[in-house]
Amino acid sequence: MVWVAVGLGAVLAGLVQTVTGFGSGVVLILILSRFFDMLAAPGINNTVSLFLAVILAWQYRGHINVKKVLLPGIPFVAVSMFTIRMVRSVDLSLLGIVFGFFLIALSVYFFCFDKKIKLHADVPTAVTCAVISGVFSGLFGVGGPLMALYFLQVTENREEYVGSLQLLFVMGNVLNTATRICSGIYTPDLLPITLVGAVGVFAGKQLGNRIAGKLNAETMKKVVYLFVGISGVINLVQELV
Numbered sequence: 514m515v516w517v518a519v520g521l522g523a524v525l526a527g528l529v530q531t532v533t534g535f536g537s538g539v540v541l542i543l544i545l546s547r548f549f550d551m552l553a554a555p556g557i558n559n560t561v562s563l564f565l566a567v568i569l570a571w572q573y574r575g576h577i578n579v580k581k582v583l584l585p586g587i588p589f590v591a592v593s594m595f596t597i598r599m600v601r602s603v604d605l606s607l608l609g610i611v612f613g614f615f616l617i618a619l620s621v622y623f624f625c626f627d628k629k630i631k632l633h634a635d636v637p638t639a640v641t642c643a644v645i646s647g648v649f650s651g652l653f654g655v656g657g658p659l660m661a662l663y664f665l666q667v668t669e670n671r672e673e674y675v676g677s678l679q680l681l682f683v684m685g686n687v688l689n690t691a692t693r694i695c696s697g698i699y700t701p702d703l704l705p706i707t708l709v710g711a712v713g714v715f716a717g718k719q720l721g722n723r724i725a726g727k728l729n730a731e732t733m734k735k736v737v738y739l740f741v742g743i744s745g746v747i748n749l750v751q752e753l754v
Contacts, residue, residue, distance in 0.1 A: 515548045516709050523710040527565055527717020537714060538562045538655040539619070539738075551608040551653075552600065556690070556699035558654030561710035563686035566679045568718060573676030581667050582680045584636065585643035585660065589681065590688050592644050596651025597692045612653060613749030619658060620742025624735070639663065650685055657682070 522544030530537035538558055545554035570577065600608070642663040650656025661678060668674040693699035 516706065518544055518548070519706055520709050520713045523561060523713025524717040524720065526561075527714035527719075528721040529717075530565055530569070530714075531718045531721025533661075536657065537565050538653075538657055541710065542653055542655055543616075546612065551612055552698050553703060555652065555654035556693045557703055557707050557710065559650075559686050559689045559693065560699065560703075560707045561714055562654065562682065563690060564711040565714040565718060566682035566686060568715065570676060570679035570683050573672055573679065575676075576670075576672035577676040577680050578668065578673055579680070581664075582677050582684070585639040585663060586681050586684050587643075588640050589643035589647045589650070589656065589660070590685050592647025593651040593656065593685055593689050594692045596648050597689060597696060597698070600652060601696060601698065608652070610749065613746070615649065615653065615655075617742055617746060617749070619655075620738045623658070623738040624742075639667075647685075650689065654689070656685060 519541075522541055526537035526540040529540055541558045541561060542554060545557050548554075549557065642659050646656040646659045657678075660681060664674050664678045664681075668677055690699060
């Protein structure tokens, strides 16, 4: 049951990220949190997402703007690694409650503010987005939404946006996974389910490449974030009752 759920969830995650440029971590953490605690689930999420980010970064390698990635990339990675180091001292039930609120806030943000918030391509904005995203990447393996909004403002076209964003994810996920391994959070027994997820996101990417032109990316994001909000409510009720 776990392998099937994670595998199918990973296919959907790969499809969503291929079409929209981000979102695999959001989709995967919804599935993983049903079967693993809030230390293991983000670790698996990061590692599976790394696999997909590497593939997409290679696919769009000719369009990556490294200079635009490094400014937010350095604080993003630093804050993510620091948060992972601290998370082991946090009570898991409290982390589960925070996770529920995070999912609800993510859903509300997308439906209410995604199109209204305009970011400036300057240093304070880059650092602020990177720090906030780094915290949630370290906690839950989900650092994409705010960074996606930032890269939409600073890149010239979809190819540069997708490629540059994937390079940021590669940087973050490599070092975050290494930090989790060194901290004893990501252990060898998690490798089999990670491989299932990796195969799933690859299949989802292939599917996304085939049908991307036939799908409405905005509609897909609305459906995903509706389920994110519902999952947040369910998770919160389970933790509090």
